[in-house]
Amino acid sequence: MEAARRPPPLLLPLPVLLPLLAAALGAAGRGGPGPVTCGSVVKLLNVRHNVRLHSHDVRYGSGSGQQSVTGVSAADDGNSYWRVRARTAAVCRRGTPVRCGQAIRLTHLGTGRNLHSHRFTSPLSGNQEVSAFGEAGEGDYLDDWTVVCSGTYWVRDDEVRFQHTSTDVFLSVTGEQYGRPIHGQKEVHGMAASSQNNYWKVMEGIFMQPSEAFQMEQYHAEL
Numbered sequence: 239m240e241a242a243r244r245p246p247p248l249l250l251p252l253p254v255l256l257p258l259l260a261a262a263l264g265a266a267g268r269g270g271p272g273p274v275t276c277g278s279v280v281k282l283l284n285v286r287h288n289v290r291l292h293s294h295d296v297r298y299g300s301g302s303g304q305q306s307v308t309g310v311s312a313a314d315d316g317n318s319y320w321r322v323r324a325r326t327a328a329v330c331r332r333g334t335p336v337r338c339g340q341a342i343r344l345t346h347l348g349t350g351r352n353l354h355s356h357r358f359t360s361p362l363s364g365n366q367e368v369s370a371f372g373e374a375g376e377g378d379y380l381d382d383w384t385v386v387c388s389g390t391y392w393v394r395d396d397e398v399r400f401q402h403t404s405t406d407v408f409l410s411v412t413g414e415q416y417g418r419p420i421h422g423q424k425e426v427h428g429m430a431a432s433s434q435n436n437y438w439k440v441m442e443g444i445f446m447q448p449s450e451a452f453q454m455e456q457y458h459a460e461l
Contacts, residue, residue, distance in 0.1 A: 277332030280443035366428035
């Protein structure tokens with residue numbers, strides 16, 4: 239008698255899989271108390287304009303022609319996940335808390351390209367262009383951003399800024415809106431001046447638990 243054939247495994251697309259993982263893992267969900275750690279996958283909300291940092295395989299029609307980075311209002315958009323990683327050519331072990339003043343990379347989970355800036359003009363506001371660059375998570379030194387926050391660590395429920403390490407601009411949204419093919423999405427760019435337009439907060443995500451060394455450090459601080 240012929241054995242029954244097993245059905246092929248169900249392969250879910252990444253935008254569907256990530257929310258399921260977030261619901262299943264104890265360290266997942268919305269932002270809250272606790273440090274942001276290397277290896278975490280997060281959505282970042284621009285606090286003033288209420289849009290999440292987003293990218294997709296759509297290139298700018300001007301400037302660098304690299305992959306565009308925008309802001310979207312939908313909380314459940316699957317293209318708004320970014321992985322927190324060490325700065326270029328450095329290592330940050332999974333679960334290591336990110337310190338205020340530390341340089342990091344943010345890698346777009348869907349396309350494997352890094353949040354990037356350079357001295358091209360952004361298409362709508364005329365500020366500095368922000369793009370997604372590289373392949374499989376590897377780009378160049380222009381992918382590095384410094385986390386600007388108060389205190390010792392980047393805490394999940396704090397509002398922070400990201401300052402481009404090479405050109406000093408702040409990751410910002412000022413409300414300019416695109417037409418086709420990305421109708422309704424907001425321009426994300428770099429601004430030279432610090433303002434309410436460049437504050438961001440961690441929202442949904444999958445958060446790697448802090449390392450044992452960090453937990454021990456917190457324990458001794460409480461004694």
